[in-house]
Amino acid sequence: METSFWHCFLIFIFLYYLAKYFLGVNRNLPPSPALSLPIIGHLYLLKKPLHRTLAKLSNQYGPIVFLRFGSRPVLLVSSPSAAEECFTEKDIIFANRPRLLAGKYLGYNYTSLVWASYGHHWRNLRRIASLEILSSNRLHMFYNIRVDEVRLLCQRLFRGSKGGGPGDDQCQIVDMKSMFFELTLDVMMRMIAGKRYYGDNISGSEEARKFKEIVTETFRLSGATNIGDFLPVLKWAGLDKTETKLVTLQGKRDKFMQDLIDEHRRIRIDSASKDQSRTMIDGLLSLQETEPEYYTDDIIRGMMQVMLSAGSDTSAGTMEWALSNLLNNPKTLLHAQLEIDINIGQGRLIEESDLSKLPYLHGIIKETLRMYPADPVLAPHESSGECTIGGYKVPRGTMLLVNMWAIQNDPKLWEEPSKFKPERFKEMMEGERDNEYKLLPFGAGRRGCPGEGLAMKMVGLALGSLIQCFEWKRVGEEMVNMSEGTGLTMPKAKPLLAMSPPPVTLIDYLKLEAIMFLHFVLFVALYILTDHLIKKIRNLPPSPFPTLPIIGHLYLFKKPLHRSLSKISSKYGPILLLKFGSRSVLLVTSPSAAEECFTKNDIVFANRPHLLAGKHIGYNYTNLVWAPYGDHWRNLRKISSLEILSNNRLQTLSFVRMDEIRSVVRRLYQHNHQNQTVEMQSVFFELTLNVMMRMIAGKRYYGENVAEIDQEAKVFREIVIETFRLGGASNIGDFLPLLRWVGFGGLEKRLMILQQKRERFMQNLVEEYRRRMEISDKESENYVDGSGNKKNMIQVMLSLQKLEPEYYTDENIRSLMLVLLIAGTDTSAGTMEWAMSLLLNNPDILKKAQVEIDNQIGSDHLIDEIDLAKLPYLRCIINETLRMYPVGPLLVPHESSEDCKIGGYNIPRGTMLLVNMWAIQNDPKNWEEPRKFKPERFEGFEGTRDGFKLVPFGSGRRSCPGESLAMRMLGLALGSLIQCFEWERVGEEIVDMTEGSGLTLSKAQPLQAKYRLRPTMIKLLSQI
Helix, strand or coil, X not given: CHHHHHHHHHHHHHHHHHXXXXXXXXXXXXXXXXXXXXXXXCHHHCCCCHHHHHHHHHHHHCCEEEEEECCEEEEEECXXXXXXXXXXXXXXXXXXXXXXXXXXXXXXXXXXXXXXCCCXXXXXXXXXXXXXXXXXXXXXXXXXXXXXHHHHHHHHHHHHHXXXXXXXXXXXXXXXHHHHHHHHHHHHHHHHHCCCCCCCCCCCCHHHHHHHHHHHHHHHHHCCCCHHHCCHHHHHCCCCCHHHHHHHHHHHHHHHHHHHHHHHHHHHHHCCCCXXXXXXXXXXXXXXXXXXXXXXXXXXXXXXXXXXXXXXXXXXXXXXXXXXHHHHCHHHHHHHHHHHHHHCCCCCCCCHHHHHHCHHHHHHHHXXXXXXXXXXXXXXXXXXXXXXXXXXXXXXXXXXXXXXXXXXXXXXXXXXXXXXXXXXXXXXXXXCCCHHHCCCCCCCCCCCCCCHHHHHHHHHHHHHHHHHHCXXXXXXXXXXXCCECCCCCCCEXXXXXXXXXXXXXXXXHHHHHHHHHHHHHHHHHHHHHHHHHHHHHCCCCCCCCCCECCCECHHHXXXXXXXXXXXXXXXXXXXXXXXXXXXXXXXXXXXHHHHHHHCCCCCCCCECCCCHHHHHXXXXXXXXXXXXXXXXXXXXXXXXXXXXXXXXXXXXXHHHHHHHHHHHHHHHHHCCCCCXXXXXXXXXXXHHHHHHHHHHHCCCCCXXXXXXXXXXXXXXXXXXXXXXXXXXXXXXXXXXXXXXXXXXXXXXXXXXXXXXXXXXXXXXXXXHHHHXXXXXXXXXXXXXXXXXXXXXXXXXXXXXXXHCCCCCCHHHHHHHHHHHHHHCCHHHHHHHHHHHHHHHHCHHHHHHHHHHHHHHCCCCCCCCHHHHHHCHHHHHHHHHHHHHCCCCCECCCEECCCCEEECCEEECCCCEEEEEHHHHHCCCCCCCCCCCCCHHHHCCCCCCCECCCECCCCCCCCCCCCHHXXXXXXHHHHHHHHHHEEEEECCCCCCCCCECCCCCCCECCCCEEEEEECHHHHHHXXXX
């Protein structure tokens, strides 16, 4: 009989494993340890601490493992890609919680925020937590509680350190585990109920005693493993006593919390005003009054207990691990102290608003959360349906365990994961998660922790305050024991004991100041060296050495800037990372790198940096030039491209350009004497200003027939002079904000005054045309007004304003007027002056251009815009001028909106891009004899671009929309002057080609030229 039993038992075991093997293969389940015993499954493999045991299993069987915890199927995930799949694509499927004993009794029968199943009820709880308890507004309301409790902690440590009396050098030994635990509990209970149960002035409180008992029992039981969750037979047989203990504990917790609710309810009834939301209970009772059927006392108690449990042990544990790491790494602690001393000083305590100034402190917290996550294995999820993870089938009802400790300590994902290196997070902004789900200390997806914001504020404020106020040392020479304890959170096996020395005397303080000075000197030296090394480690572009603190590479620059930058590029390479004070700058001087910026990474570099000119002259970064890339900028670009600078619009206003150029020719003809000398800079500048103002407002302010508006013309000229004077000025405050804050140079004030004048002048023009249009009884919707005259830009924009008043505001109209005026005058005028200078220095080329015009046009009519297509050599002259002397030698700066790669180098977000087109277009590697004026190099060439070797008007989304207008103006003006007059230099000396300073590339010395009337043109010019 006994033999038959053992035979049957062995056959059963054999068939059990055989069936499990084939079922697993046929269902394509994830890999699993081979021996899954009946009843207990893989529980025999588990040892404490659980996260390390599970990590070993994953190392052996892979990042996705299927386990059996007794009767429960378990999916173990320990790779970023699998975790991402669970919390993104399969997020809803894994949004449930498994039914464990703790959820039944401590989770109000699976109805609290932590344990409720995904659905309408859970979404309501999440909404309450996110909006009514943990929103930014509510956290700000509770700001004083956090500050007050942290300062009380510092006061306790301060008083304790004085216990030895004057002259006693004994350090105080502090149990930091208790300190942190009591701090977080007091913060949470003051937020919840406005009461504190630890610390000073509460020693005799019966209520405090009960609370401490409940807290101790709660964390003891919640951290205990309940084997009955996986082996129900033990629970049915009454062998597991955990359930009885949980029932008793929950009764105590419920009574305590209900007493607090009733107390606050009585206070609200007795109070004259019910508008009280000082605590979380008050806020929830206010909601209960509006929706009593939902905001029941059960819901309120559940929220109170979730907040207390989730917000205390986790934050306290993180603080304890962080300080333990700092004590074992005193250099890191010193670095954190230096950061706080430099950014905050010793005149006041840290506040939460200061935390953004302390990136190294933030790196310490992040590195602690990476190495010792509060939840090493994320709170378990459960699949509500069958799904696929990593190509494997996962059955419905499978419990999901994501081993974040394993992911965050995986040497495949992190360099030296067991080494405490806060520097690895130096570039991570607050709240930013690392790529590929490598760092998820607060979980992810719908069930991610809603208290992340509160936790980071609490840990940052407490840790920063302790580092700021005290010197910390280990107890003895031994390293702090970093062994991990057991529990749902990851506590230290041995509570942290640390030594805090007595407060410093005045002499000690002076010594400290001297040490700080030495630290500063050391910091400067280390800054230069580490900055250089970090750039290599992060694969940043090469950079001139050294990069000085505060000023960066500004010490290298001389005028003109484009030549100075070109020399730096010649020495260090075509892709450089510079520091203009506080700004990171990418300098590009090769066609391939420029192409990569404006094609592959065009959207990334479609923004503009925030410079002072953009704030005051650019309408607070909202005009066409300075607006960030987005819907607003695209609308402005569309308006300028379709309504102002389209081919149809330019053709409509071609008579303006022709009329103004004939006016210049006429003035030169009338003042013609033998070898008359003329200052060409003024001629070209006034020509382009008159053309642009007639296109904009139908008015001219220079030359003939301006007496009737003499005062208006005078104001306009003053504005123009001041605009180009300030617009070309370097503003060092853009790169050294400290100088701007103290008002150094007064540029900002002058820009504000100038903008007021410009605004007033342009608005007067807008109002003038608005009155005219109101008087006129027939306004055409086309580009012709009621009298049959061609509409100017203001009239077109006011017509559009009637159709879309919400968008075509007066401010948008004024900003477009000013952009068109500034961008279309100095640039074109400067190119004409450079072109004429080059022709005077190369009379054979000038003669060749005259011959082309004589052959193609003759002397019976002046050149018209339609004739320009017949004059390819004239176009070659213009292209060669734009190549040698680009009007924007450094293209208008761009700024990267995100991290990207250029030329294989990593470019950080927020980097200002400068493309040195002058250097590219004068590089002997790209052009044969680049400093020789050779228009013939462009023969047979169409347009104004040669790959990215010639891009005078920029490229990509932010390229100049006025390119066509500029080429028409240049061709018409230069062609007419060459056609009508003989030109020569003043004297035998070559025209001085020295470059001036400014945003555009101007001549240092204005061009003087002699001219005389060509005999063949006398008859024609006498008739115009």
